[in-house]
Amino acid sequence: MEYKMKEILAKAMEGGYAVPAICVSNMESVLACFLAARAARAPVIIQSAWSELEPQMITFGELAGIIRCFEKRFPEVPFAIHLDHGMTEEECMRALEGGFPSIMYDGSAGTYEDNVEVTRRLRRAAGPDGTLEAEVGRVGGEEGGGGDCEIVKSDPGQLRDFLEKTGADAIAVSIGNIHGCHGIVKRAPELDFELLQRLHDVCGVPLVLHGASGIPEADVRRAVRMGICKVNYYTQLYNVYMDCVKENVSLTMEECMGKATLVLAGEIEKLMEMCGCAGKAF
Numbered sequence: 203m204e205y206k207m208k209e210i211l212a213k214a215m216e217g218g219y220a221v222p223a224i225c226v227s228n229m230e231s232v233l234a235c236f237l238a239a240r241a242a243r244a245p246v247i248i249q250s251a252w253s254e255l256e257p258q259m260i261t262f263g264e265l266a267g268i269i270r271c272f273e274k275r276f277p278e279v280p281f282a283i284h285l286d287h288g289m290t291e292e293e294c295m296r297a298l299e300g301g302f303p304s305i306m307y308d309g310s311a312g313t314y315e316d317n318v319e320v321t322r323r324l325r326r327a328a329g330p331d332g333t334l335e336a337e338v339g340r341v342g343g344e345e346g347g348g349g350d351c352e353i354v355k356s357d358p359g360q361l362r363d364f365l366e367k368t369g370a371d372a373i374a375v376s377i378g379n380i381h382g383c384h385g386i387v388k389r390a391p392e393l394d395f396e397l398l399q400r401l402h403d404v405c406g407v408p409l410v411l412h413g414a415s416g417i418p419e420a421d422v423r424r425a426v427r428m429g430i431c432k433v434n435y436y437t438q439l440y441n442v443y444m445d446c447v448k449e450n451v452s453l454t455m456e457e458c459m460g461k462a463t464l465v466l467a468g469e470i471e472k473l474m475e476m477c478g479c480a481g482k483a484f
């Protein structure tokens with residue numbers, strides 16, 4: 203059954219676990235999310251970004267339709283539909299209009315003042331039932347097709363100010379995590395747990411960890427214990443998915459894609475276990 207993302211995050215915060223947010227852009231990846239959530243009896247956040255949909259020539263509304271068409275077959279799976287990294291206000295509005303009730307606005311590349319202003323406007327546009335995730339600091343690495351950019355760690359004082367001014371429902375933190383399996387630093391990211399603790403202390407809303415691919419499992423588990431409620435995955439999953447496709451090119455298209463869907467579902471199930479949300483379906 204579909205839920206508001208903020209409801210799924212509130213339950214995670216209360217229960218002391220996180221929900222993996224899986225990037226999808228086609229029917230196969232959506233099905234993998236549902237198969238994994240059913241097997242793990244877990245909630246799941248199904249998300250997509252325009253940079254993932256555009257190359258496949260799929261609109262926000264079409265993807266939302268694909269996700270919701272599986273609701274009938276998987277009624278026991280609690281899920282939310284979310285826009286990952288809306289890079290502009292216009293892109294976030296298109297996602298809302300296309301039936302994404304939850305959006306992330308990524309204003310991390312611009313000034314702090316612009317980030318506050320646009321986030322505040324989008325919070326209003328999302329309405330009382332919508333969910334708005336924003337970013338304070340800058341996660342860095344490759345995101346939204348914009349190329350590599352530097353990390354700016356989140357500042358606890360700025361975070362408090364940001365929340366007061368914008369009313370954001372969830373915050374993506376920059377604590378040494380980076381997009382795209384180590385991105386520009388080419389080594390496993392080292393999370394700043396001391397900073398995470400300080401951010402958690404000033405923040406009453408769920409915290410989000412982006413760029414979790416490549417972060418050692420023990421560190422993800424520790425971050426979840428310290429208040430991370432949503433963990434974003436892309437690179438790690440699709441490396442495994444594409445390896446499976448490449449290994450099975452001699453099969454028919456249907457057999458090859460079916461195998462890849464199952465492999466992807468298996469990987470997502472492992473993430474649910476790691477994030478502590480296996481068995482937490484409600």
Ligand SMILES: [Zn+2]
Pocket residue numbers: 287341345381412413434
């Ligand atoms: Zn991200």
